[in-house]
Amino acid sequence: MLLAMLLVANFVIAQKEDASAKHAAIITAAALKEKLTILASDEMEGRETATPGQKKAAAYIE
Incomplete structure (x- = not known):
């Protein structure tokens, strides 16, 4: 059981690193x-x- 949990955890971590x-x-x-220049303008x-302005920034980010 512990081995299975470690394998799953390793797989999840590997996926996150690949996405990054x-x-x-x-x-x-x-x-x-x-x-950032646009957001700070x-x-x-x-x-x-x-x-x-907050609504404009939120719309830009989306």
Whole structure:
């Protein structure tokens, strides 16, 4: 039983690492900078909770 649990845990951990590696390969510094620049721009009107700017930022992220 312990062996089965260890094998399942190992499989789950391996899957998470594969997903991270896959996404890390497509995220570049330039792309990240572009996204963060947009979120920090004046057009987003700040991101305080329940404000139009917060709603714009949430829509952009989705």
